[in-house]
Amino acid sequence: MLETHNKTMDEARQGEAYGGQLEAEKKFEKHFYIESYGCAMNFNDSEIVASILNEHGFGATKIIEDANLVLVNTCSIREKAEQTVRNRLVHFKGLKKNRPDMLVGVLGCMAERLKAKLLEEEKLVDLVIGPDAYRTLPNLIAEAETGQKGVNVLLSREETYADIAPIRLDSNGVSSFVSIMRGCNNMCTFCVVPFTRGRERSRDPQSILREVQDLVDRGYKEVTLLGQNVDSYYHTNDDGSEVVNFANLLELVALVSPKLRVRFSTSHPKDITDEVLFTMKKYDNICNNIHLPVQSGSTRVLQLMNRTYTKEWYLKKVDRIREIIPDCAITCDIICGFCTETEEDHQETLEVMAYSNYDLSYMYIYSERPGTLAARRYADDVPDEVKSRRLDEVIALQRKMSAAIFKSDIGKTYEVLIENTSKRSEEHWSGRNSQSRVIVFPKGDYNLQKGDYATVKVTDATSGTLIGEIVAV
Template sequence: MNINALRPLDGVGKKLFVETYGCQMNVGDTEIVISILQQEGYRYTERIEEADVILINTCSVRDNAEQRIWGRLADLRRFRKAKPSLRVGIIGCMAERLKERLTEGRDAVEIVAGPDAYRDLPRLLREAESGGRGVNTLLSQEETYAEIAPVRLDRNGVSGFIAIMRGCNNYCSYCVVPYTRGIERSRDPETILGEARELLANGYREVTLLGQNVNSYRFGEVDFPELMRRVADISPLLRVRFATSHPKDISDRLLEVMAAKPNICRAIHLPAQSGSTSMLGRMNRKYTREWYLERVAAIRRYLPDCAVTTDLIAGFSGETDEEHRDTLSLMREVGYEFAYMFKYSERPGTFASKHLPDDVPDEVKAARLQEIIELQNELSLASNRRDVGREFEVLVEGTSRKRKEQLFGRNSQNKVIVFDASDDVKVGDYLRVRVTDCTPATLLGVRI
């Protein structure tokens, strides 16, 4: 007999609020956490003041992200004062990295759960309800949450995320992810395909396959190109995206699959981090500038209309003026549509924190980052201007935030296009739109 079947659900009548910081993987994890706790009787609320349990899903990639969480814990004092029975928890990467420190001091939390401990949250909450501290930060070599149906939180009901793998084996010298999310492990492809089919049946028209390095996906004989082919074959009405690709692993076979399937979106996020081969060596990125540019050239050969976006770090250990200029020249040579751009933030526990000095002055980092941002703004505007006059298929996602009489959607290249609404158009429709104007961030168009 299953003794748990006789235990009353601990969450009955209690309301759960989850606040999410960081990457799309964290958004997906939040949906899994809510699913697990709803099975325990908790009811999800979007109103934090109603909550009996507040969980903060955290990111540790940059110090600024962690500082925001410490500030948020201070903000929550007023809710705890108003409701002494309130339980607060930190989950995700920051929980894994800091562990016991989170249960100490004025803003100590009652629950700490790492990314592989979400199934244990019901027990951790019982520990907290009993006046103790519920802590589990054990990493797993198997956990993928494959059979748990996420509770979808997206507002538009059009685009959904599917985590296909967890963890990372790359150990870039600056990156904390392998230490907070563990080694790579891939989900059974049948569970991924089942989740994608369910999304389509529920009206979704786009899925994004997620992983720290999706190119490394492998389950038995199914590798990432084959998985992409199978997901794309579900329906021509289902767009397929993925994030993120590591430049050392992106293959011609993947590009061949993309070229053969029109519903696989023409957008690849290919983090460069630096345009200097010497810097890439210190970062342990396992490719050179020349290799990276050859991969971009391959993308252009197979997918001439593909948008390429990237991540860039300013001021990593020992960065010289020449290495910074190499990054600027790489940006010009590739012509990125968009970039995530950051100052280097040393993360405790990484190879760089132990062996490579954080020796670029902050004011130099800031100046170099500003140069990168200004150049990317130019490149984004130039890319958008090239689209003026072109026609695109757009998946309608919702009402424009600036003007209620306009709708917005995205094209295959993941660019936002805004256009006038009409009574016969609804969220989830595919439309043909001609671009008539642009800003650095947005395309403006008219329905054809």
């Protein structure tokens, strides 16, 4: 998700190289350098890869010149994302001229889709590893060190990496991701994920709870439960004796600690059930923030996208969320210029946005992805200039709504989890409230640290940030 105008937390870190939380006394003869692009799941996958590499003698480094192994964890969601990764690989190929022993590998979605081109046509990489093959990485490295190409892009119906403890890379020590499932069954026509990450499979709930408890024990105060379609989580024992759905899991995680904030991403509207909503309402530490992608406001276009709901059904879901959790923030994904989209379709998207009153939206121009159902079935027939103009209109409306929502928070008081010192001032803290709105406020004379909670009254607002002052700790 690189071509976006409001960035998620993980997208704001895209392309960043990671060190890791390594034991100080542990020494490594070899080192790896990793860059991650795209969704939160890719960043979490990089943490799994780091754990596997640590167990096989590789330590993390942020200095590429010190690396024996350079990895890029890739995204195939948009064309721009792939081009960004390709440019980085060309750069790494140049570095190899002075470091012929350096291995370069591609992980994740782009690896599965473009393996032949990356290996043979462009000769950019030594290793290609799909998202279900990370356990084989040490053997593939050994092959590549002999001059062979290391390749494994086989998809799995079982792999969840449930037994691997991720190394929290470049963590702020406050918030972390926990993957609860992999793959997707929805087959939206514009999306490549089912082809690059395979079918849905849910992780054993006990392994999830162990990982969450470990994070709490290490001082983390917030977890985000991850999945391509997180609220379709469904786990059953082999003998059918225990069934855990997403609402059940959400409750179990909330019960780990009342001081642990719980978030989740990403949702499909069809799976945000009343049971999930009432569970969110029941527990104060489950954040009042739901990502509810609509993609288009036109029922006709939604049918072409295979989104399985209508405009009217979606708006009723928004109403139900507001009814059960009145102060819930809703965020959204929107695609502008999907195949055959008319001006009337576009106006319906603007109408849905205005009705839903999103806190923010992740807004994209449609980018045809090879191999998807849309690429095979429909012509990408909306001119680029029309796509761009419609995107501008969507952005303008979202900015107007966001500014109004943030302005309406002036005078309100929120519990804020302190995440970091403000980027603009060492004298201010930055954190988020339950709705995931960023609040910046003076540190004052309070003896607070990252990971502490503070009660903050909002005194001012920009279109994307709340400004406040501490009223209690």
